[in-house]
Amino acid sequence: MVLDKRRMSLLHYLYQQNGSIGMEQLKKQLGVSQRTIYYDMDQINGWLEQEHLDPIQKPYGKGFFLTKETVEALPEKLTLQDEWDYRFSPEERIKLTTLTLLTQNKPSSVQELKDNVQVSRGTIFRDIQQINKDMETSGLVLIHENSGYIVQGQEKDKRQVISDTITSLLTDNNNDHMKQKLNSMLHPAAPTAETNLFSMIQDEIAALEGVLNVSFTEDMFQLLVLQIMIAVQRKSHDLSLAVDKEEKKILESTRAFEAARELNDRLRGKGFHPLPEQEIYLLTIQILGSRVHYDPRTGSNMKAMEQLRMVIKKIVDDFQVTACIIFEERKQLEDNLFVHLKPTYYRLKYGLSLNNQYYQDIQTHYPDIYDLTKRSLSHLESFIGKTIPKEETAYIAMHFGGWLRRENQTSVKKYRGVVVCENGIAASGMVRAQVESLLPEIMITNTLSIREYNNQPVEADIIFSTSFIKQKQTPIIYLPTILNDADRESVVYRTRRLLKPDAAGFHNIEGLMNIINHHTEIYDKETLQEKLETFLSSQHSFKKETYKPMLDELLTKETIQFEQEVTDWEHAVRTASAPLLQLENIQETYVEAMIDNIRENGPYVVIAPHIALPHARPEEGVDKLGMSLLHLKKPVSFSDQDKHKASLVIVLAAVDNETHLQALAQLTEMLSNPGNTKQLLQAEKAEDILKLVTHYSLQGGE
Template sequence: MLSNILATIFSQPDWQNVRNEVHKMIQPEAATWSHKTDQRRLVREILYEAEKELGLTLTDEMVEILSLQILMIMKRIELEEYILVPEAEKQVLQQTEAYKAALHITNKLGNVKEVSFPDDEVCFITMNLLGSKVQHDNFNRYTEQELSGLKEVVQQMIDDFQLYSCVVFDDKNGLEENLISHIKPTYYRLKYGLSIANDLADSIQKTYQDIFHLTKRVMRHLERYVGKIVPDEEVAYITLHFGGWLTKEKKKVETKFKALIVCENGIGTSNMLRTQLENLIAGLNVITTISMREYRTNEYEADVIFSTNYIKEKDIPVIHLPAILTNLEKERVIQRMNELFDSKPPEKNVTDHLMDVIKRHATIHQEDDLKKELVHLLEQTTPRIKEIRKPMLNELLTEQTIQLKDRVSSWEEAIRVASQPLIDLQSIRPDYVDAMVTNVKELGPYIVIAPNIAIPHARPEKGVEQLGMSFLRLKEPVHFSEKEKHRAQLVIVLAAIDNQTHLKALAQLTELLSNEDNVEQLISASDRKTVIELINQTIEV
C-alpha cells in the first residue's frame, strides 16, 4: 500500500503540495520536500553507494521514493512497529545482490544514526530495491540462477511477438538484453505487490495501440512465471521496448549529430523517445540516455541534448520535449534543430503565413489565442508530419483475395493456392511463395498459430512488392506435420513490407480468430460475402 501511494505521488508533477505534506509528517523540521535535511541528504548519499554495490543506476524518481521509504522505516522502528517477512521469502531474498546492498544501507545508517534494523526490515528494503526502475543495469553482477528463469521468459515473449506480428528482429540478442532490464524489476514488483504509477500508460495505449495489443498477448509467459496478472501500466512500459526496437531496425543513416537524452522515466521510455527522434531526424545518433542526476554531475560531449524535464543548459543546446511526440511536437523539434544547425534562415510555417494573411484583412485582438487555435486546427486536419498509415483488415481481405475451396493435396499446395491472389495482384513474386515453403521445411510448422489456423509468411526482402494478405478456407484440413495440433483449414498468407505497416490489420485478424464461433463460421462459410461480413463486424466492435 505504501509503495503504491508513493509511486502515485511522485508520478504527478502537479502534486508538489502533497509531497511537502508527506515529508513534513516524517521530518517536521523540513519546511518542504525540496528542503534537504541532513538526514535526507545522508539517505540519498547511501543510496548512491548502494547503486555501485548493485552495479546499476536508479531513476531519479526511484531515488526520491526509496529515500522517503527508508525515512519512514526509521520512523517506524523508532515507534517499535515492525514488518514481518515470511521465513521462506527471507531465505530467497538473502541470496540476492540487492540484499547485500540493503545491508550496506542499514549498516551505514545504523552506525551514523544509532538505529538497529531487524533482518525483516532489511528484507523489506531488499524487496523495494529489486522492484526499482533503473536507468542502467549491469547483468554481469547477477548470478545465472537469478537470470535464467527471466531469460527464458523474455526469449518466449520475443519468439511469440515475432510469431504474432510476423516480423523477425535482426538483433534479437540486443532486444533480449534490453528487455531483461525492464522485466527484472517488473517481476519483483509483481512478486512483492509493489506498484508503479505509469502516467504515460494511456498515451502509450492510444498512440501504439497495435503494438500494445501484441505485447499484452505475449505477457502470458511472465504471468505464468510470476503467477499474477500483469497490469496495463507494466504492459505499457514493455510496449515501449518492442515499439522502440521495431522502429530502430528500420533505418540506417549517416551520423550528422550526436545527441544525449536526459529522461528520468527509465530505460523503456528513454528507448522509445530515442527511436522516435532517430527516425524523425536524419543523421541523428543518440549516444546514450542518462538521468538528470547524471547530467548534473558529469560532463558529456554531444551536439544537442533532448530532455523530458526542464534542465539548465550548460555548453550544449537543450531541446525540451515529452516522452511521446505528437505531430505538432515533432514539427517543433525539427524547427528547433533547423534553428540550431541549419545556416539558412528558417522558413515561416503554415500558421505564421495564415496569421500574416489575417492581419492584412482584419484587426486581431487576441493574437496568441488565435495562433494557438490555428495550430490546433492544423494539427487535427493536416498534420505536417504524417504517421505511417496502417490499413484495416477489410482493405486487405477482399473479394479478390478470399478463396473458398474444399481440399488441396498437401500443406505445400495450400500455401501456393492461398498465395495465388497476391501473385495475380502483383503484391508478391513467386520467390516469396518458395521462401514460405522453405521456411516450413527448415523451421517446422511454426506458422500454425492455433488449432485450424495457419499464417504463412517470410521476410519482406524475399519477394514482397506491396503489403498484402490473402485468405484460403478448406473444408478438409491440411496437415503441416503428423501431429493433430498442426492441421489447418484456414490459411492466411501475410506479405509484410516492413515491421509495422501490417500490425493494425494483423491485430484485427487476431481479434477475429480469437473467437471460436468466428472460426467455425469462417470454416463453414458458403461464400465470400459471409467472410467479409464477419471481418467487418470485428472491425466495428
Template sequence: MPLDERSTFLLTKLIHATDLVTVDQIMEQLGISKRTVHYDLQKINDWLEENNLPITQTKQGLGYYLPEETKQAVPDLMKELNEWQYHYSQMERVTLIGVELLTKNQPVFMQDFIQRTQVSRGTVSKDLKLVKKLLKEEDLALQFERSEGYIVEGKEENKRRILSRFITEVLTNEQLTEMTNILYPMIQNDEGSTYSNLFPMKQIIMNIEPVLKVELTDETIQVLAIQLVVLLQRLKGEHRIQLDPDEKQAVSLTIEFEAAKRIAAELEHQFKLSLSVDEICFITMQLLGSRVNYSEVSTVGNLEIEKLRKVVSEIIHEFQVYACILFEQREELEEALFLHLKPTYYRLKYNVPTTNELTASVREEYPEVFSITKRAVWPIELMLSQKLPNDELAYLAMHFGAWMQKEEISGVTFGKAIIVCEKGIGTSNILRGQLEKLLTNVEVIGTVSRRQFLNNHYEVDYIFSTSPLQHESLPVLTVSPILTQQGKEKILHWIEEVQSTPNDQTAPTPDVIMEIMKKYGTITNEKELKNELNQLFAPTTATSSIERFEKPMLNDLLHEETIQFASHTENWREAIKTAALPLLTKEQISSTYIDAMIKNVEDLGPYVVIAPGIAIPHARPEEGVNTVGMSLLRLDESVSFSSKDKHQVKLLIVLAAVDNETHLKALAQLSDLLSEEENLDLIYGAKEKKDIIKLVSKYSN
C-alpha cells in the same frame, strides 16, 4: 482569485521560461484544450492584478511571457500565499489526508483535515471516502475512535507502500510544485531536521551501485530515496515491520541484501537509529524491484532467475507470433528484455509500487503494440499467478516498440545527437527509435542518464532530454518520450531553427565553394555539382512538416481479390503457395517470399499456427515484399502442419508486411475477428466471398 494546481504550475513555467511559451506547448505538456489554456492564463492574470503586478504579455501572437518585474516578485509572493489562496484539487487533498494519517504520532481528527485542506467538513467527508477506498486496495482500513481519532489499521509494509505512493506522487510530479512546500514539514523528525532534502538519501543509494554492479536509473534513485524517507518516518514513530520468515530467507541470499546492509549501516550512522534484519530485508525488496540502465551481474545458476530467462524467451516468441514479425537480433533482445523483466518480477512478487506516467501515451500512440504485449505476457503472469498491471504492460510495450523501430533504422547521417533520459532503457530506446525515424539525417549516437551526461563530454550537435536540462554551448530540446504529431512538428521546427542560427564562424556557401573550385580545376558539369552542394548544405530535415501515414485497416487488405475458397490442398507447402497466389498475382510479393515462408516453417516448426485451425504464414519484409498485403484461403478439408491435432489448419491468412509496424492495425482487427467462435463458424460455413467481406468490414474501424 485563488490559484489552483494547474494554474500554479503554468505560472511557475512562465517564471522560469527563457523564451516564449506557446499555447501548443502548454496543451501538449498539460494535456488540455486551447480553451482551457486561455482560461488558466486569465486566472493567472486576475491573480497578478490582485497583487498589483503586470500581467502576462504576448508577442505577435507567437507565445506568452512575463514582464521582468513580475518574474522577480512572484516567487516570494507564492511562498507567502495564505492557505485560502491556493485551491487544492481532490487528488491533492486526498494526498494531504493520507500523509497526515500516516505521519502523525498523535490522534488525527476531522478538524485537522479541515485545517490542512482548507475545505468544508462535507468536502472532507467525501475525500475520506476516497482515502478509505485507496487504503482498502492495500488491505488497510480507516477506523475512527472518539478518543483516538482516525487510525489506519493493517500491516506495516502496506502502510509504508501507500505512504510511499502518496509522497512519490508529489515529489515526482512537476505540476505539484506548490504541494512540495506543504509536504516537507509533514515528514520532518522530532528534532526539526527534515528528511525531505533527498540529496543525502540519493548519495547513500548511489554508493551501493558498485556493490550491485549496476547503474540505477535516475528516476529509480529518486523513488528509492523517497522509500528511505518513508522508512525513517515510520521508524520515528516506532512502527516496525515484520516479514514472513520464508521471504526473509529468500531475499537474504541475494546480492541486493548485501547492498541493503550497507544502506542500513549508513542510515544508522547518520540518523542514530537501529535497523532490524526485517527492515534490511524490506530495503532489499525495494532494490530487487529497481529499474536499471545496465547490469554487469551474471545470474546464471539461480533457479528462479533461469526460469525467468525462459519466460522472457517465451514472451518474445508469443509476441512474434501475435505481431507476425521475426526479430533478427533475438539474443540481444532477450538480454535487454530480461534486464527489464527481472525487477518487474520482483516488484510484483514483493508488492513494490511503481507508476508509469507514460501508460496513457503508450496506449494512445502504440495501441496495437500494447494490445499484442498484453496477449504475449501470459508466461510471466503464470509464473507470478497474477495479471500484470497496465503500468508494467506499458513499460514492456515500450521495449518491444523500441526494438521494432530499431531494426528498421538505416541510412547516411549528417550531424549527431544524444538522448538524455532519466527513466530507463525502454523509455530512452523508444524515444530514440522515434527520433531516428523522424530525423533521418541525424545520427543518434546513444542514450545516457542525466548523471552520465553531466559527468562526461560528448561530441554532438543536438541534445534531446526528457527533463529540463541546461548546457553552456549545445542546443537542448526537452521532449516527451512518446512523441505526438505535434511533438514531432516541434522537433522539426527546432532543428531548422538551430541549423539556421549563424555560428561564430560563418560557414562557406555553395557559391563560394564553386568559385574556389573554378580557380584550381575544371568543372565538367557545373549545374549538377551546384545541385549536390545545395543538397549537402540544406537542413538535415527535408521538410518542416510530417506526412500523416495511416496504417491500412483489415478491409483494405482482405476483399474480393484476396479471398479464396478451396476444397483441399496436397500438403501445407501447397496450402501456403495457394493462399499467397492473390498477392503474387498483384505483384505485392515475389516468389522468393513464398519460398521464405515455407523455409521458416521448415526451420522453426509450425509457429504460424496461431490457434487450432488457423495459420498466418509470413516472413521478413526484405525477403520479397513489395507492398503491404494480406490474403485469405478457406479450405473445406484440413491440412496438416504437423502430426498434432492442434496443427490441423482450415484457414490460412498470408501476411506480407513491409516493416514491423504498418500491418499492426489490420492484424489487431483480424485478431479481434478470429477471437469470436461464431465468426469462425461463419467463415467455415460461408458459401460466397461477400459473407466474409461483410464480416471483415464489421471489424474494420
C-alpha cells in the same frame, strides 16, 4: 500569488518551446479556452513579477514566448519555490492528506490537515470523506478521536498504501516541488544540513547505486529515500511480511540484501535506531523491485534469473510470431528486457505496485503494439504465477514499440543527440526511437537520467529531455515521452531550426507576411503567421505517424478464396498467395521465401488450431502491404502432427515492422475467440467471413 497544476503545465509548456507559440497551438495542447489561457497567463505573470522575472512576451502579430533570462532562471525558481507558491489539485491534495494520516504517530487534527494543503475547513472534510472510502478498500479504517483522526489497521496494509501514494505523487508530477513537500511532511526541516535526514538518506541511496552498479530511475530513487525515512521514524516492530523461510534465504543471497544491511549499519552508526529484521527484508524487496536506467549485471547466476532469461526468449519468440516480424538486434532487445523485467519479477512476486503514467498514452497511440505484447506474455505469467497488470504490460509494450521503430531507420547520421529521461529504460527507449524516426539525421548516442546529466559532461549536438534540466552549452529540446502528431511536428520544426538555421523556410516568414500584407488585408495576423510556420516546417521532411490500415482494408472479397482441398502445404501457400500476386502486392520471390522459411523452421506458421499465417521478410519481395485468406474444406498438414493441420491459410505481406500491426491485432483478436474460429471454418462464401472482419475492424481490435 499561487500557481496551480494547470498554470504550472502552461508555464512548463512555454518553457519547453525554442521560440514562440501561437494561441491556437496552446488551446489544442492544453485543451482549454482562449479566455482561460489569458487568465492563467495573468496569474503566471503575477508570479513571474513576484520572482523578479520577465513576464510572458507577446509581440504584435507573433506568438507567446519567455525571454532568454526567464528561461535560464526558471528551473532554479521552480525548484526553490515555497509551498505557498503552488496550489495542489484535488487529487494531489487527497493523496497528501492520506500520507499525513498514515505517517504521523499521533492523531491528526482538522486544523493540521487543512493547513498542510492550504484549503478551507469544508474542503478538508469532503477530502476526509473520500479518503475514508479509499482506505476501506485497503483494509484500513479512518476513525475520529477527540484529538483528531487516526488510521487503524495492519502495518503491512498501511505500508502498502503509503508506498502506492508516494509512488503516485512522484510519477504524476514533473516538478521538484512535490519532492520538497513530501520531504517537509515526512521530516520537518532540521536545524543544520548535517542533521538533515532527507539529505543523508539521499547520499546513502546514491552510494547504494554505486555498490550495486545500477542507476535507479528518478522516481524510484526518491521513493527509496522516502520509504527509508518512514522506516527510520516509525515504530514498525509489528510489521509482518508474507515471506517464508525459503524466500528469506533467497533474499539473503542477493547483493541487495547485503547492501541493505550495510546501509542499516551506517544509519545506526549515525545515531539512528536500527531497523528491525523485517524492515531489512522489505527494503531488499523494494531495492530489487525498483526500476533502473541500466543494470550491467545481466549474467546473474541465480536460478530464477536464468529462468527469466529463458522466459524472455519465449516472449520475444511469441511477439515475433504474433506480429509477423523478425528483430535484427534481438540479443540487445532481450538484454534490455532483462534489465526491465528483473525488477518487474520482484514487484509482482512480492505485490509491489507500479504507477505507469504512460499506460493511457500507450493505449491511445499504440493499441496494436499493446495488444500484441499482451498476447506474448503467457510464459511470464506462468513463470511468476500471476496475471501481468496492464501498467506492467504497457512498459513492456514500450520496449517492443521502441525497438520496432529503431529497426526501420537506415539513414545517414549527421548529428549526435542525447536523451535525458527520468522514467527508466523503457521510456528512454521509446523517446529515442521516436526521435530517430522523426529525425533520421540524428543518432542518439546515449540516454541519461537527470542525475547523470547533472553530474557528467555531455558530448552532443542537441539534447532531448522529458523534464526540466539545467541549461548547459548544448541546446535542449523538451518533449513528452509519447508524441502525438502536433508534438512530432513541433519537435521536428524546433530541432531543425536549431540545427539548420539557414535552411530555406526558416527565415522567410516575415518576407511572406510582408508580401501577403501588401496585396490583401490580414484580419488575424497571429494565426496566419502560425499557420505559415507550421506549413513551412512540414516541408522539412516532417512525416506524420504511419497510417495503419484496418483489417477490412486488407481482407476483401478479392483476397478471400474457397477451395475444397490442396495437395500439400506448399500448394496451400502458393494458392493462398495468388490474389496478392495478381494485385501486385508481392512478387514470386516472396512466395518462395515463405516456403523456404517453413522448410527451414518447421510449422511455426500454424499459430492456433486450424489457422496458419505464413509470411516472410518485406525485402524478400513485398511491393505493397497485403493480406489474403484461403479457406479449405479439407485441412492441410504442415507436419505429421495433427496439431499442425490448418483449414484457414492467411498470407501476410508486410512492408515494414509497423504498418501491418493494427490489422494484425484485429485479426488476432478475431481469431482468439473459439466461436469466431468455428464460424470462419463453417463459412460458405466470402461475405460470411467479411461480416466478422468488418465487426472487428469497427471495434479497432478491442
